[in-house]
Amino acid sequence: MSGVLLGRRAALGLALGGLALPAQAHDGHHHGTAPAVAAGGVARLRGALPDVRVTDAARQRRRLVSEVIGPRVVAIDFVLTGCAALCGVVSAAMAGAQEILGPRLPREAGLLSIGLDPLADTPEALAEYGGRFGAGPGWSLVSIAPPALDDVLRRLGGPQPGADHAPMVVVLDARRGEIRRLLGLPAPEQIAAAVAAALDGRGPAA
Numbered sequence: 001m002s003g004v005l006l007g008r009r010a011a012l013g014l015a016l017g018g019l020a021l022p023a024q025a026h027d028g029h030h031h032g033t034a035p036a037v038a039a040g041g042v043a044r045l046r047g048a049l050p051d052v053r054v055t056d057a058a059r060q061r062r063r064l065v066s067e068v069i070g071p072r073v074v075a076i077d078f079v080l081t082g083c084a085a086l087c088g089v090v091s092a093a094m095a096g097a098q099e100i101l102g103p104r105l106p107r108e109a110g111l112l113s114i115g116l117d118p119l120a121d122t123p124e125a126l127a128e129y130g131g132r133f134g135a136g137p138g139w140s141l142v143s144i145a146p147p148a149l150d151d152v153l154r155r156l157g158g159p160q161p162g163a164d165h166a167p168m169v170v171v172l173d174a175r176r177g178e179i180r181r182l183l184g185l186p187a188p189e190q191i192a193a194a195v196a197a198a199l200d201g202r203g204p205a206a
Contacts, residue, residue: 054142057127073198074110081125095133096188105138113141
């Protein structure tokens with residue numbers, strides 16, 4: 001097992017261990033304790049996801065659906081790059097899922113982190129944030145300007161932009177108009193399994 005993988009798993013363990021602290025010890029982006037992980041069933045998108053322009057960590061302007069997501073199944077988390085609490089725990093789990101999904105990235109599957117604060121989550125901040133978690137070629141980090149951000153989050157069933165929010169990961173199959181919401185603090189294995197289930201649901205022609 002590589003030292004990089006060991007380092008990421010150790011970081012995830014430390015992050016999860018930090019959750020034993022009282023809720024008030026975390027920064028102000030999250031209130032109270034995290035809800036228990038609940039891997040809900042398959043749900044329909046709240047209308048087609050708009051193909052809005054986004055800015056990624058490399059300062060490239062791209063279309064969200066046609067260029068960033070494409071035909072893939074994508075696991076999405078919602079981040080505040082300045083958050084020192086639960087955002088990092090979820091992103092560490094995304095890093096673990098990246099390792100598990102391995103060769104399925106980036107052709108079949110992908111990871112996507114959406115910044116919740118268009119002012120603070122700049123391309124530079126997103127690049128630094130992604131670097132902390134070893135984001136590879138299959139993992140995009142993007143900023144979306146309001147009001148398009150509000151619309152994207154609403155359709156995904158995500159949190160309010162820039163607001164306190166409960167942690168979650170949304171696994172999206174835009175081609176089929178389906179989402180799987182993992183509420184709370186999903187393990188890397190749960191994220192990877194939800195992505196695999198969505199891919200399997202497409203059948204052999206996927």
